[in-house]
Each structure stands twice: as structure tokens, then as C-alpha cells.
Amino acid sequence: MTDLRLAPAALAAWGAAWLLTGPGSGLSGPVTWWAAVVVALACLVTVAVAARRLAVRPRLAVRPRLAVRPRLAVRPRLAVPPRLAPTVLAHGALVSACVLAVTLSAHVQLSGRSPVADLAEQRVTVTLSGVVVSEPEPFSFGPGGPRPEGTGPGEVGPGTEPASAPGRYRWVLAARSVDARAVSTAAGAHVQVLSGPAPRYGATVTVSGTLRAADPGAPDAARLTAGGAHEIRAPPSFLGLLDTHRTALLAVTDPLAPQARGLVPGAAIGDTTRLPADLADEMRVSGLSHVTAVSGGHFAVVVAVLTLLCSAARLPRSARVALVALAALTFVLLVRPEPAVLRAAVMAAFALAGVAAGRPAQSAPALAASVVGLLVVDPWLARSFGFALSAAATAGLVLLAAPLAARLAPWTGEVVAFALAVPLAAQAACGPVLVLLDPSVSTVSVMANALAAPAVVPATVLGLVATVLAPWVPVLAGAVAWLAGCATWWIATVAHVCATLPGATVPWLGGPPGALLLAGVTGLVLWAALRGAPRPGWPEAWRAAVRSGVRGALGLGRHGMQPVRPHELLTARRRSGPALAAVLLAAGTAVVLVVATAVPRLVARGEAPEDWQVAACDVGQGDALVLRTGPASAVVVDVGPAGSAAGRCLDRLGVTRVDLLVLSHFHADHVGGLGPVLAGREVTAALVSPVAEPAAGAAATTAALAAAGVPVRPARTGDQGVAGTVAWRVPLAGAGTGANDSSVVLAARTAGLDVVLLGDLEDAGQAALVPLVGPADVVKVAHHGSAVQSAELARRLRPAVALVSSGRDNDYGHPTDEALDLYAGLGAAVVRTDECGTVALVVRGGEVGLAGC
Template sequence: MAATGVAAWAGGLVALLVSGRGQAAVLAVAVAVLLLLVRSRRPSLARLAPAVVGWLLVAAAVAASAGLRGAAVADGPVARLAPMRPAVEARLVVTSDPRPLQGRYGERMLLRGDLTALAVRGQARSVRAPVLVVGDAAWADVELGSTLRVHGRLAPADDRDRAAVLTTAGHPEVLAAPSVWWRGAATVRASIRDAVSARDGPERALVPALVTGDDHDVPEQVQTDFRTSGLTHLLAVSGTNLTLVVGFLLLVGRWCGVRGRWQYLLGALGIVGFVLLARTEPSVVRAAAMGTVALLGLGGNGRDRGIRALGVAVTGLLLWDPWLAATVGFALSVLATAGILFLAPAWTAALGRWLPGWAAQAVAVPLAAQLVCTPVVAALSGQVSLVAVVANLLAAPLVAPATVLGLFGGLVGLVVPAAGLALGWLAGACAAGIVAVAHRSATLALPAVEWSTSAPSLALLTVLCAGLAVLLGPLLSRRSTGSACCLLLGAVVVVPLPSPGWPPDGWVLAACDVGQGDALAVRAGPGEAVVVDAGPDPALVDRCLDRLDVERVPLLVLTHFHADHVDGLAGVYAGRRVGEVDVTSVRDPAERATYVAGVAGETVTATYGSTRTVGDVTLQVLGPPPGVSAAGGPNNASVVLLVEVRGVRLLLTGDVEPEAQAALARAWPGLSVDVLKIPHHGSRFQDLDFLRGLHAGVAVASVGEGNDYGHPSAEVLDPLADAGARVFRTDHDGTVVVTAGDPPRVVTED
């Protein structure tokens, strides 16, 4: 049955990712292999032919399902209308909770839904089409399962499983409230949050994430620590959640005398209740299926039963939703479950020769899941975690009680609120332990090593993981070699190892490669840097500062409050001491200014014209001038810094636009620098006379690869190059580092 699941997965991938000619070529190869098996004179090969026919039929069924579903979405009336971007009135059934999305025009709400009726220019029709809905803040309270009347505009969707994007504003009209099932699930979710309300720390938000995957309020710093330490799976709905909840329910059932077929019924009810509580999105159904496989893998003959169940689950899920085949979450769930079923039993037996059974299983299960998933995780993050197994091992004893107590605290709290608060307090105590494990693991000397995401590098990593899978059994079976492996991993994680050639000797400025945003570090001394801006990804900001060996940030300057300059703020605070935080006088957008205040606490408004020295760094504030207001836009209110460090003059410009640049030219005539941080990621809207007049020998654009804004523009880069500047951009060059010298030298990461 495992081979059947692989065939189903392959059929889905071919249907979704391979063109028509490629699909024909794959089919021809499959038929050729089948004919060779049929005509083979070796009986062992000939006997494979019926199985291969079955696998091909399964793959064809999934591919056909993908084709039919794709055609229904792409060729339907909604998808055909979307390129014309018409204004519409629609009836919408909400199929997901709204999630906040920070965009360039402020916070928006993102949710999924099904259109059931559509009116365009007065002509109404019945439809059935899945759409992505983008609304304003008024949509924050929309309930899953409700039916709405909305007015908005259609646009083409990037996701193939969505017919269109519906953009709307204002309060929608509720035509029908959610069913009693959805209302009941929402009540329990709210009760879980109430049960942990007595806790003050991040565990207050972590318990709902553990129980239902509701991670909306988990602090950025905690999310960063979880990513670095390999515990991110705890923040999303996974098979582990269902295994813990339903497994505990079955134990209670046995204690109450439930036996035989009644246990299967109790387990089925538990699975349905879990899916309702965590929502019926594809990721939740996938997690429920993998959790069911894990439950079937428990007990006698569990491994064989679990492997058969895995094949059935993969095939069933892909027939239900073929688009899962190309999603990362599906790959990680299937691979982790397969690793636990195929590898963990042998490793548990090997470790059991010199460890207690419970300890052997506690080590083998996370090790198997982590090893199998490592190539996929590396492709996503560019890192191979060295602490994930240890962090999961330490967190595992706390996850079960935090999850179970959190759930039952919410359920009991519906009847006896005081008892619910008591259970929630205990769940929060366990969750606080998980937070501590994640933070301690993330702040070790070498929690992860960087790994290239190129195809050859990932292929090499896959081969290394496969080799480890073969070798670990014999190595772990002996006390001496098993202990040596643990000691070696501990030494690598705890003892700092120098990164060859990085950071370059004499570095003074680093423009970090953090995607579409700014994060700059100016070296103030050994282990110290002044950081200017921190966006948009906390993990990337943290990784850049780690590689620069920055342990202390005596001064942090946020030029303005756009998300691409502040949303990675938690990454600066990850394991570092941060001193004063300077900001612009214009607190716009207000929600991001509130976010900054929540992370950084007290801030100081940068004073125009002031000069200060921090270690080796001297900074002068050249903008914004007094009296600047939000009317000119947040970009023009950016803090502009003239920095001198070890004889190198830098101009750090935030996102100032032509009006503010012209004002700088008038206020500071004759200004010249060695290095220019090109304003606004190299946008084409610049005062080129001002930029050329700086006579910078180096110009850097901090920009994300493939961004939607057209940054950086050749209309800006070419004139700067013609004026004598060496132009660098983080999307092509990676992190750009300037070192002291006359002239300054530039070293790039890529």
C-alpha cells in the first residue's frame, strides 16, 4: 500500500507540474516499463506487472481528478470573468477564518470562500467557484461558515485552486449565520483562549496554537525561536495534535469501560470533533489523516497496519484534493509519518539495547521524522537545523500535557469557568517550558548551518540523509558509538565554530539580504553593531546578524514604520541585548507603530541635525526636518542618517522620495559620501541630480528577488553606474558588505 501512495503522489505531481507533452512522455515511459515487465522471462519481474498496472491506474485516477478539478475552476464563469476585473455583487460562503495580511497600503484581511451566486452589470447567475477574498479591517470578525452578500471586484488568482481573487471593502451583509457545528466549535476555541487568560507570557498565545493551530497572537520572537530550533510544526495543526487529543480520548474511554467497536466509534467522533475545532481546511484534513495513520500504527503489528494506512491516506487525500500533491505541508506530513513508521521502530530497538524503552522511543521518533524531512526543510529555509532533534526531545514531554490540558480546560470552562482556568493555568505552565526550550535552543552557538537551496546541494543533502538512515541503526545499537554521536552533536551545537571568511575582516556596513525590505548593520565594535531598519522577516534578520557575530545592538534606528522596515524587528532581539530604539516622528501606519512599541517598548524620536557617537560609529540625523507630517507620506518622513565609521562615509536614506531628496539637497549642499544606500529599494521615483551629486563610489539597493514593484529600476541603477558608482543589489548579490579602505572594498555573499 505504501507504493500505491507513492503512485498517487506521482500522478498528482505530474498532473500539476508537468506540461502536456511532458505528461505524454511520462505515460510513454510508464507503458514501456510495463511492457518490459510483461515480456520479461524472469518470473519475479513478470509477477510485478499486475501491481504496476494497479499503480498506474491509481496515478491516472489522481491525475484525472486534478485535471477535472482544474478545468472546473479555470474554465468556469468566474475564472473567465476575472481578467476583465469587473465590479460584482456576490453571495459568498466563508470557508476559512480571516487572517491579517500586512500590505503596502496597511493591514488587510485574507480569507477563503465559495461563490454561490454572482451578479455583473445587473445580470445574475448561480455559480460554484472557490475564491480568495481580500477585505479591509471590517472583515476581521467574519465567522467561518457564514453566508454573506458582498460587493467587490474580481481579479485573476495566482493559485490554481482558486477561480479568482475578490477584493472588497466595508462590512459585508450577513445572509445566514454559521451552522450550529461551526458556532459550537467557535465557542470552544474562545473558551480555550479564556482558560489561559490568567497567564501573562507568550504561553497564553501558545496553548491555542498547540490545540487548534490558532497562532494569530503568538509573538514574533517566539515564532523566530521556534523556526530556528525546529519546533515550528507545533504552531500549526499537525497529526501530532490529533494523535494526542484522540489518543487521550480513547484512554479515557477505556477507563470508562468503552471496548471493542465502540472504541472505533469514539475515535471517529474524536477525529470529526478535532477537524471541526481546527477547521476543515485542506491542511487540517491532511493533518487529521496523518494523525489517524499514527494512531493505527500504535500497538501490536502497528507498523504494518500503519504503513498500509499511510498508503490509503495519501491516495484518499489526493483523490479528494489533488492540489495537496504540490504543497510543502503535505510533503512534510507524509515524510514525517513515513519516517516514524519505517525508521523509528528499528532505531528504537537499537537504542533499547542500552537505554530504557521510553528513552529509546523518545530519541528515535523525532530523529526519524527530522532526518526524513531535512531536505525539504532546507529547501525552504536554507538551513539545516542541528538542534531540532534535541529541542523536540526536550519539548515532547511538555507538548502532550499542554495540548490535552488546554483542550479540556476549554471544554470544562464552558461548564465550570474556575475549573477551566485552573486547567488552563497548568497548560500554560507546560507551554512556558516549551517556549524556554525553543529560546534556549535558538540562542546556542550554532543552532543551524546554512545550506544552499540549489538543486545539486539539495540532492547532496538527500544522499547524505539517506546514508545516515542506513548507518544510524548499527551506530545507535552500541552504547559507545551512540554516546559518541550524541557528544559530537552537542559539541558542534554548543562550541562556536568560525564561519570561514565571514564576516570579512574590517567590515563596516552590511546590507542584509532579507527579501523585499531593509536591514542594515554598521559595525560599532567587537560583537556590536548599530542596526538601521529590520524588515520584513525576523528569521532572515536574525540569521544575518548571527553571521556578522553581532551580540549587542547599542542603537537601533527604524527609519519609518512600513512593514518591510519593521516586521523583522523580533529578529534583532533574538538572543541580543538591544539599547535605545530611535524612530521617525510620523507614526504611520499606526498599526505597525503599535507593533514596534509592543516589541521594543519605549522609543525615542530621532532629533533633526543631532550628532552622536556609538562605539566606532558617528551618526548625524539629516532628516526628516522639523514639522514634517503624515501628509507627505511615511516614506518622506524616513529618518536619514549620515554615518562615518573607520573613515568611511555612508548615507542611509530609508525610503525618501524625490520631494524629500530635493529638500536634503537644499538643506545639506555639497554633501558627498563613499557609500549610498539607494532610497526606496531603487524605485524609479528618485531625484537623480541629488543622487549623482553625492559622488558615491558604492551604491546598494536592498531588494527582494522577483518583487512585484519593479525594484530596482534600471532608470536609477544605470545613471548611478554612469556617474562612477559600483552598484550592488541584494537580490542578485546576497548580503552586501563594505569593508574599510581607501577606496572601500565590497564583499558579497553570493
């Protein structure tokens, strides 16, 4: 039986941490006070019940002698049966203690965050000192990418980066002191930093810049953009040694194929910095992203290998526990203590403690205890999707894998049943959480995981061996990494094939309603599948027929074949009738619910209206605008960040020929998706920014266009032409300094609509554009709706529709309230791709209509 006695305490602690770390959770916030009141009431109730229990017990021994019917006199005094009362009391005390511990921890940590959080609200320029507590990762949009909201033209930020500057990195600083306004104050807060050269993990550094408020509920107290970090103390020596191994692994895998360069370090140590964008997208769609997300599976592999080695060496139990514990700690520091890694490490610690004490491991209590312990240490983990997915997947495997395998084994055999039960259990547990991140359900996840499973362990083990050998024997490490690359080739192939299958994902209702609906559907299907004892499987008559057929096909003779009588098949069907009816009922209900929720989204996200004229593609944090020029042709302005989003959008719009491709500037969020747009489409000509900044983006874009045979020419102010039914002109091109202000502005007229696309113009570019344009019907708002907006230009354009292309929950705060209020105040209908997805404008009867939102 699974021991779930700690589950209520874990769920209560999670709920308390989630409330305490949300909006309004400051030291004087209402949520904090309500949580404190609930905790206090829970403690009072627990004490009262305990006191009443102690007061009632003596009466149980005396009353039976005085009363004629002692049970009738005594039992009404007890709220629960005598045997249940101690259990309820114990659970109440445990839950109250866990909630109280989380509450106290949150209060202590909120007090440490308050100095930094208060300064961030005022946007004060500060100098922070602290320790780097996360592995710096390359900024997703690269050098010269979009500038975070709140950085002005004179501040250091990605949007002001010169082409020759080093890349930008995002990392987390555990601030210990803050210097602001000539006063130094102690602090205890995490700050997300965006800086130039990446600092080393574990180093003590100082950074200077302007603090900005973090998102409500974020684990970081503030955000800061800095030119660089000054190292004042090197990382501890053991961290330096582990960094050497990480760097050496990247060096020995550098000559490998692109998939191996990205997947071998990812499968071994969770380093995905070199994972190709298209492969990452395919792994996400096929449900294989966990291969490069270090968590419980990696720990299981490490512990299993070490246990086998210790058993072969016949080491005593104490030596085995010490060796595995040391290896687990080293592995945590090697891959960095991310939320999923911490969960797996704490569970491994509980398991090792059980082994040291000579007791069998209990996965469910270990999971619940690790959740409670980690939430006490860091209450903000309650809002981490990584932590939630890790805990949900583990719970699914613990609770569902064995029962599902038992139900599948009679039909598929034990090996296949286990291979299917593990991804089924993980999918069932993680599905509702994944819907909150992406409103879709993968239909190929179970198949992809079952097919990729044989290669995951070799890829992980060989990658770790290569990591250990890389600094000392690089030639041998390179050979081992090549073998690991063979395993990752299979994983990449499975991901590609499964992700490109028709219907690989099914759109689903988003947000909490969608998560609750999917949880309900999943629960209904699991109830139908797991109720009762496991079925015997295929009827014996059917098995005999298959065996006989196989023998005949193999030429084993007719003597082994037994005729299958019709009445035996009929009897078998009757025996399996009730089970089949239950499964069909559950499946039918699930199909009805899926159709009721998915079909409207499929229609909304499917084919655009046949008479669409202007479309804003949902490409995340980037731009991709389409102006229709004919039945299957269009003018395309920008192609979004790396990935296939822009290409898929053009496919849905039915665009097979691009009469004119305009690339406003060379930032990655405007040119990164060029490859999928060029693939399978005829591009007549391309118009690009006259300023080749950043240089790397300009060179890569020019090379891709040249390889596709597309004529390219830099845009000039005053250029104009006709593409199909669209008349276009360039009122401004390359007038400012820097990539953003060098954006190509396109003004077009189509189907009676005047459209102006502003690229990523900044203050100077927008000011120069004011006298060059007039009123417009549709405007693509500059720079994803950043705070840098010209009120004079907006009044000059005064559009009926303002399109804002930005990514959902992006790191820049785009679109800003200032931009939205500016255009809404002019009477424009503000349409956002982060809320609506891909949208299209149609013109019917002289009126403009909106489709897709």
C-alpha cells in the same frame, strides 16, 4: 514487514500533481499536454502488456508438448519471470489510474479557476461571492504595514491604513461567482483576500477589490485586497458552536503568562495568533514548531484518549468506531482543515475502517492511500510545504522509528531508545524538505524533542479539556488551562535553552541541491546504522564494570564487584570492531560533506570584513541598515520586523554601541525588532519620524526607548550632525501624509561614500525629495523595491549600488521588476537581501567592494 505496495502510486500521483500545478500548467500549457501524453502512453503500455500476457498464456500450455526444450522456447517471449509479470502489470495499472485521476482532477479545477485567473492578469476590479475556507489570521506586519505590490495610492491596502483603522486579516475565499464588467460568471477558484475586519470561518460573503495574479504554482488563483467582507449567510450552526469554544479558550487563557497565552491554544487547537515572536523563533530553531502545528500527533492523542475511555466504558466495536469518527470530524472542524490536518484525518479514517472491518491497521498503505486521495481532491497540495512535511514525518515514523529504536535499545534501554528514535526518524525524513525553507540544519532538534516530549501530551490533552469546558464552566476551564500552561512552560524553557546553545543551527546549501545533498548524507548514515541485525550493545565486561561501580558508589559492599580483566576489554573491542569501523566510516563521510558545504556558508555568514562600512542586514521583509562609525560603533537605520534578526546582525558586525538610532517610521517591519537591538547595547540617541502613525507602533516604540533610557527626538527636515566617522543630515522628514510618506530620509557620508536611505517613501515623498538631494554612491531603494518608484529621483541619485531590503518569497511581490529595471538601467549594481542575505560594502584602494553575496 512494511507493506509498500501503494508507495509507487503515491509517488507517481505526487509527481503528476506537482507538474500539473506548476508554471505553464494552464488548460493549454505545455506541462499539461506533456502530462496528458505521458498518462496516455502509460495506459497504452499497460493495455498492450495485458493483451500480450493474455496472448502468451495459452502458448505456455501447448508449447511444452511440441518443443524439445520448452523452457528455452518459451522464456524469451516473456519480458519478466511468470510470477513477476502479474505484479508488474498490477502496479502499472494502479500507477496509471492514479496519475490519470490526478490529471483529470487538475483539468477540471483549472477550468474552474480560469475566469478568475484571466481577470487577475488584467487587474480587473471585481466583486466575488463565496465561502470563507480558512481561519482569518492577523496580517503579519500589522496595521499600516507594507503595502502589497500593485495597490496604488488610492486603493485600500495595508500601506494606506490610517492609524485608527482596525487590523488587517488574511484569509482564503472559495469563490463561487465573480461579477466583473457588468457580467456575472460562475467560478470555482480560491482567492487569497487581505481585508479589514475578519469574516467568520464558513460564512458566505462578498468582497470587492482589484484582482492581482497569484504566484506561479500557488493554490490560489488570484489575490485581492478589500476594505471588508460583507456577510450574506452565517456559518452553519455547528461551526458557530465550535467558534464559541475557540473564542472561549482564548478568553480563559488571557490572564496566563505570555508563553501560556500563546502555547496552550497552539498545542490544543493550533491557534498561534498570540504566540510571542521571540518564542516562535526559538521553537523554530529548536525544532519544536510542530507542537503548535496540528497534525498526526494531535490526532493520535485524541484517538488514544477516546479509545481508553471507550474501553473503560466497554462499548461495542461499532459504537467505538462511530464515536471516534465523530470526534475526529469535530476536531478537524475545530482546528480547521489545513493540509497536515487533512492528511492525519484521512489516515485516521483508513484506520477506523480497518477497525470496523476487524482488520489490523496498516500505517504505510493508509499513508499512501491518503496521499493519493487528497491529491486527487486538491492537486495543489503537492506544492504545499505543510503537506509535504506532514507526509514525510509520518513516513519517517512508520519506516524508521522501529528500526532505530531496535538499534538504540541495547545501548540506552527501550524507553530512552523510543524517545530518541521518534525525533531522529522525523528529523531524517523532514530535513531535506526543511532545507528548502531555511538553508540550515538544526543540531539540537533531537535533544529538544526528547526533552520536551513528556510535556507535549499533557499540554495537548489539558488544552483540549479546557477548550471543551471554556464556554460552559470558564472558572474550571481556566484552572485546567493553568495546568496546561505548566506543561507549556517546560516546552518553552526547552526551546529557549536549546535555541540559545552555540551552534544550534548549521548553515547548509540551499535549494534543491542542498536538499539532495542532505538526503544523501542522511541516507548514508541510516544505511550504516540500520544494515544488519541489531548489535548486542555494550560489552558485558563494560556493563559489569558499571554495575560494580554503581554498587560501590551506593555502598552495597565490595562483594558485588567483579574485577574487569584487560583481556576481556580487548576481546570486547575486537568483537565490536567491524560495526565501529562502519559507523566511523559513515560518520567521517558525513562530516566531510557537512564541512565541504557548511564551512563556506559559515564563512560567508560569519564575521563581516573588518573594514566594512555599510551593511544591509537580512531581517526578512523589513529594513535594517548599518553605517559604521568606529571599531565597535555604528549608525543604525531601522531595526526590521519582530524577532532577533537585527540584533544578531549587529552582533555579527561587532556593534556594541549605537551612536545614532534612526527609525524612519513606525510600521512594524521597521521598528518590530527594537528590543533585541537595545538589549546589551548602548544607544546614545534616537531620531524618529515626526508623524506618530500607526499610533500603536509609535506608542510601543516610544515606551521601549524610554524604558532603555534612550534620548528621543522627532526628526526635522534639515537636521544634521556627526557620529564618529559619519556625517549625516536629514533632507526630508514628515513631508507627506501617512506613515510611509512620513519616513525620515537620511543622507550620510562615510569612508568617501555618499549614502541615501529612502525609507518607505511613496509618490509624494519621492517627488518632494528630488530637489533636496544630489548624486549618491549607495541608495537604499524605497519601500523594499515596490512598484512605486520615481524615475526622476532615481536619475537624480544615479547610484553605483542600489540596496533592496526585502524578504524571501514575501507576499507582496517585492522587489518588483519595475524597481529593479529602473535602477539597473541607470548602471547601478542591484543587491537584494532576499537573494544575498546580509551584505556589507567595503572601500579598498578607492574602489567599492561587496562582501556576502
